[in-house]
Structure formats: structure tokens, C-alpha cells
Amino acid sequence: MNAQDLKNSILQLAVQGKLVEQRAEEGTARELLEQIKLEKDQLIKDKKIKKSKPLPEITEDEIPFEIPESWEWVRVGEIGSLTRGSGIKRTEVIEDGYPCIRYGELYTTYRTKFEKTVSFVTKELFDKCHKIHTGDVAMTLTGENKTDIAMAVTYEGKDTIAMGGDMTCWSHHMMNPLYLVYFINSPYAISCKRNLATGDIIIHISNDKLATILMPVPPLEEQHRIVAKIEEILPYIDQYDKAYTKLEAFNKKFPEDMKKSILQMAMQGKLVEQRPEEGTADGLYEQIVAEKAQLIKDGKIKKEKPLPEIAEDEIPFEIPSSWRWVRFSEVMDVRDGTHDSPKYIETGIPLVTSKNISGGGLDFSNVKYISREDADKINERSNVDTGDILFAMIGSIGNPVIVNKDRVFCVKNVALFKNYDKSKMCIEYVYWFLYREQYIMKKVASGGVQSFISLKVFRNYLFPLPPLEEQKRIVAKIEELLPYCDQLIK
Template identity: 40%
Template sequence: MNAQDLKNSILQRAIEGKLVPQRKEEGTAKELLAEIRAEKARLVKEKKIRKSKPLPEITDEEKPFDIPENWEWVRLGDILLKLTDGTHHSPISFPYAEYMYVTAKNIKEWGIDTSNITYVDECTHNAIYSRCNPEKSDILLIKDGATTGVVTINNLDVPFSLLSSVALLKQTRLVYAPFIVYMLRSNILYKSIRGEMKGTGITRITLKQISPIVIPLPPLAEQRRIAAKIEELQPDIDAYDKAQTKLQAIEQRFPDDMKKSLLQYAIEGKLVPQRKEEGTAKDLLAKIRAEKARLVKEKKIKKSKPLPAITDDEKPFDIPDSWEWARFGDISINMDSERIPLSVTQRRKLDKIYDYYGASGIIDKVDQYLFDRPLMLIGEDGANLLARTKPIAFIARGKYWVNNHAHVIDFPNGIDMKYMTFYMNAINLAAYVTGTAQPKMNQARMNSILIAIPPLAEQHRIVAKLEELLPLCQHLTANP
């Protein structure tokens, strides 16, 4: 149950007479209705209100639930002194003039919002105000448009003009306005009002549809106690809403937080146990250096510039004794210079694809080079270098083109490409990125990234464990 459901449940209990106990000494709604009729007759005789047409008797079919014996079913119009609305003509409004001009956009549950109010001049106001005459504590109900059914109590001390999108409900002194507002906010009555909406462009309800609305009426003292009880419970509903919102945010973040935690545990050597028989990363790095030296000698790769030694201050976390810190450039092979040029036929096909789709922005023109084996691609620029809303590194397979916005990386024997992909997606790259409007990570900065290296067998076990656990995070995301 969410906060709105809880609020609806409380309001439903209120309109059924189940929120507060009935008290015999408070009389009956039948007696109250007799007093209301007498008051209205007196005001008609004094020519303070107009005599309204009799409303039809309430049938049993119109009563949606049982109410206490001392309550009565009534039509809304029977307990109002006046039911009207604002002007049906759109007067000229001003940023500022003598009188505020209230429309549906200004009606909020807590009252009238004057932050975006417009104004009308005195002449226009007098023409509208004389018919409508809204006073403090009158009920205002939106009857036009998407917010039809929103109801509030006039909280303004000053006179103002109304547009026809807002109905004015002026109740007798024998009816407690907050109680009527809560009744109209109850789910069953709100839906009843919305169900009466008609129209094509702007749907609305009319005053003739509002007046016959059937509501349950308790004695006046009980009306006040019901409203007071709802107001007493409101802080608890608000607290529940905040707690639920916070819980939902935690639940929504949980799969992603769990994924980040698993990746962080993996690169810190906490996801799988270390095994002595698997050797050390120190021995592994020696083999990697030897292999890269051989590849340079065989002219299969270019010799890279020596990278600076790693200081203790640079190390972001502790790692197991069998692991070693290394710079990314020392354990990787940059493949940018080894792109395979396209054939003339392939280049023409690619140009035709770009000419067809590129003009409309569907694709970007790519470098005309082709790779044909699994390699790791790392984005060179873009907001995702900092935002990290999606993986920054992934393994490309098959035959594929790569544009000049991605680093193309291979690894010598001794480095599991999947482990390195998980690692690059786990770490914060902010220290290696330049620019904020157009973030970029060039080759030199990428090569300087610190990598925590486990023995090769442990790399494989870490990858296997992540491939076992990460799908569970994805399942949680898909099935919250």
C-alpha cells in the first residue's frame, strides 16, 4: 500500500462513519437537515439567496455503502447556500491590476496559489464578483480540464474574480467546509465527479452535474471530529510517504549498487579467495614484460615509452599480497596503428551507407578500418567517461569497424581480457579525464591508469564469479 492508497483508505473510512465513533449527544443528521432547510428558507425570505429548484429524492441504488443510523444521505446542492462559477468569458488579464483573477491553474489542495496569478481591472471584477462573491472558507472545485475534481478551501482574505473553470460552493454555517472537502476528495466521490465529465476538446462537468452529487452527512459536531482526525493523521501519512519514497529509491538503486559492489570487491581481491598454488602477479608481470619485449623485437608491436613508477600515494586501495599494481600501458597493447584498411569495394559500400543514413544523423561516419578478432574497445571521449551510466569498455567480436572515438586494445598472454573489461568498468576514471563539457581520455592518460593485477588463474576465477552473479543484478532490475 502506497501513501495515496493509505490516504484513500482513511478517507473511505471517514465517509462511511468508521473513522471516529458516533456520539448520541451530538444529535442526528436528520435534525441538522431540518435546521439547514430552515436557515435557507429564512435567507430566501430575506432575499439574501435565491430559492433553488428541488432536487430529486435519493434512491437506494444511489447509495454506494451503508452509513451510521444518525447520518443521512443528501445531495450536495441541498446543503449549499450557493453553487456557481466564475465568468464564462475570458476577460483581458494583466500582470498586475486591482483584483486577482483565479483560474484552475491556481487551485491547489492546500489553497489558492498566487505565485503565478494574473489580474483584472475593477470594472471587469465588479461584473464577475457581483455574481460569484467568493469569501474566505468557501469551497472551490475545479470543473474544467485535466485537473477536474481538485477541491480546496478559499484561503484568501481579499476579494477576487473567478474563471468558469472553477466552481464556488458556499456552504451554510451548519456544514463544516473541511469535512465537505475531505468527502469530495475521497476516492469514490472523486471518481464519481470525474465520471460525469463530458466534452471533446476540453472535458468538464457542469453546475447541474455537481448539485445532485450524493454525499453522506453526519451531525455537525461529528463533521468537525472527522476533519480533525484526518488532519491528525496527515503527518503520519506524510512520514509514511517519505519513508516509502526513500525505500523505493533504495530498491531502484539496489541492483546497480549491488553490481558496483561486486565489481569493486572483484578488483580489490575480495570476491574469490587467493590460492597459493596459483603463484603471484609479480611472476606474471615478469612474463608479460618478456612477451612484450619479444613482440617489439619481432616488430609486431611498437616499443612504448617507459611509464613512471607507481608511488604509494597513488594506490587507491589495498590488494592481496599475491597481487601487484601495474599501469595500464605496461600490460596492454594499443591496436590503433594496426587497423586493417578496407578494400575499395568495402569502402564504397560504407560510403553509400553513410550517404544514405548519415545526413539524417542516424549514423556517424566511421574510420575506414576493419578489425577481425576480439579486442577491447574503450571510449575516448564523451559524457559517459564521467557519468558512467553505461559500460565504458567492452569486448568487440567478429568483424567490425571502429571510429576514432574509441581506443582499441589487446593484451599479451597473462591478462584476461574479460577481467580487464570488468576492471575498467568498475573504476572511477575522473582523474584520467580532461575537460567537463567535452570529457576526453587520451592515450597517455589511459596508459597511466593503475590496475590491480591478480595471478592469471585468479583472473579467470574472478571473471567466472562475476558472470555468475551479475545476471542476478540484471534480473533484479528487470523484476523489481
């Protein structure tokens, strides 16, 4: 239960008479309603308020829930009067003058002094407008499917504020105004308001419809105690909200942190045991180096510049003795896509960029197209095959993808990782290494507005190399554990 749900529960208990006890010495709501009727009749007689339209009798099947015997059901329009605001145009607002409150300045604050939110109008316009007085309740009539309520208090010692359009003022009610505010904000009243409103995204309700809503009325002294109890509880709800928000943030972050921890253990050789019969990474490394040398000799790949020796202070963490630290391009063919911007055409060969890599796959729905001639030139250098890994190297760095090629395409500003020999390296192990490292790479990426990782960085990147069979067992264990992290999100 979040803080809003808890607050809703408190307000619902309040309007059902379950938040405080009833006291016989405080009289009954019927007595209060008789006083309100007498006062209202006198105000009508004195022409201070207009006589409202007759409201329908309350039938038994309309009553939504039980209330204490000392309470009464009435319609909102029977309590005081509802007066719609006057239209105040934006062009009529001035820098200083007589205070007014416009629709956009009314928020769910329960108590409002309007000291920072009010606008100002001339005295001439102020005199023409309907007013909000201290103790009145102001409500919006139009909004984005929500209820914005506030109780007008004062503005710099003035107890009268002009009221703009699309809101109404509930005045002359002889009730505790905050009880009315809490009632209007209760789940029951909000539901009533929405059921009576017209519109979908932007809803509107009229004063006439507001007036028909059923309201449970307690004796006045009990209203005061209900308000006091709510205001006693609300600070605790605020504290709960802060704690709940922290917990939600933790719960949201925890599955991803758990996934990172699993991958960290995997890359440190702590996720599965080492088995002597599976050999060592040194033996595997020699096989891969020999295969790479043969590919260079056959002219299938180009000879690279010598890579620097791995210094002791470069090594980020310890790995098992049967493993070996290598630089990425020692064991993987590391390339990238074109950096040029070929001419785009309406239909042709898809050109995949970082924006087309997401969620562990390739999205061709918004891809741009280039000619076959341009695509062939790009693919001479960076042809993508099934089983290769793509990794965004500019902008949103990361999002590794193991390619399952079902169409011809080429890549731009994307790192491409290819096996020298598919029988020597488990590409899924490389994928999970890159998946983990993307978080680190994002932090150390170069660039200002648009960050990037250079091809040189990828080729020199340190890579913990286990024996091949252990790579496969690591991948199997990762794929066994990660679904549990996904379940934590749900």
C-alpha cells in the same frame, strides 16, 4: 504504502464514518439536511442563488458503501450551490487592484489564503465576476487527470475574491468546508469525478455532473470532529512521507551500492580465495610483456613512450601478494577512436560515439554514417574486433561494452581496449574493472561543459592484475552475485 496511499486511506475511512465514533447527542444528518433545505429554499426565494435542476432519486444499487445510521446519502447538488467561475483573460490581469483567483493559481492545499497566488483585476471586472467567499470550496473543472481543490479563506482581510474560468465554487452549503474538501479529495470522490469527466489526458467535468455525485453526510458536530482528527493525523503523515522518501532513496541506492561493494571486493582480491597452484601475476605479466614486445617487433603495434614507475603513494588499496599493480597499457592495448569529424552521409559505415553506448550494448538506431574511405582510415588506427571493450571517454563517461561484432563500424571519441593476447587476459575481468572504475573516472574527469578522459590517463591508469585462472573465478563469482542485486531493485 507511500504517504499518499496512507492519506487516501485516512480520507476513505473518514467518509465511511470509520475515523471517529458516532455520538447520539450530536443528532442526525437528516436534521442537518432539513436545515440546509430550508436555508436553500430561502436563498432561492430571496434570489441570492438560482434554483438548480432537479436531481435523480438515489437508488439502492447506486450506494457504494455502508455508512453509519446517523449519516445520510445525498447528491452534491443538494448541498449548497455550485457556481462556475467567470472568464478572466490574461490581458485583463493588472498589477494591483481587486483580488481574483484564476485556474492556474488553484492548488491542492486544503486551506488557501491566496496571499501569494492571486491576480488582480479592475473594480469594473471584479463586480461582473462570480465570487469566492470565506468558507467556500473552490474546485477546478479542467485538468491533467487530477483533482485540484482548495478552500477559499481570505486575502489581506478581504473575504471576497473574483473567480476565473474552468473552476467552480461550492457555496451556501451549511457544512464544515474542510469536511467537503476532504470528501472531494477522498479516493471515492476522485473516482466518481474521473468517471464522470470527459477527455483522456486533459479532462473536464461540468457542474451538472458534479452535482450528481453521491456524498455521505455526517451530523455537523461529527464533521467538525472528523476534520479535527484528520488535521491531527496529517502532520504524522508528513513525517511518515519524509521517512518513506528517505527509505525509498535508500532502497533505490542500495542495490547499486551493493554492486559497487561486490566489485570493490573483487578488485581487492577479497571475493574469491587465492590458490598457489594458479601461479602469480608476475609470471602472467612477464608473458604479456613478451607478447607485446613481439607484436612491436612484427610491426603490428607501435612502440609507446616509456610508462612511469608506479609510486607507493599512487596505490589506492592493498591487493594479495600473488597479484601485481600494473599500468593499463602494460597489459592491454589501449587506443581510442578518431577525434576528427568525417563527412556524414545518408548510408554507409556506422560511426559509433558515446551516445550509441548504453545498457551494456551498442545501439545503432540513431547512429550516423560515413563513407567506406573514411571508415578505412579510422580503422587503420582503431579497428574494433569481437571481444574488445569500448568505453565512452567524452560526455557520459563509462558504459563499458564487450563487443560482439555483427557488422563493420568504426568509433569516434571512444576508448578501445584490446588484448595483446586473448589467452593471457580474461576480458570479462577487465570489463568489470572498468565498470567499477567508471564511477571514479566520472568524478575526476577533465573539462567544463563536456567532461572527458584522455587516452594518456587510460594508458597510465593503475590496474590490479591477478593470475589468469583467478581472474576467471572472480568473473564467475561476480556473475553469480550480481543478479541478486538486480532482484533487490524489483
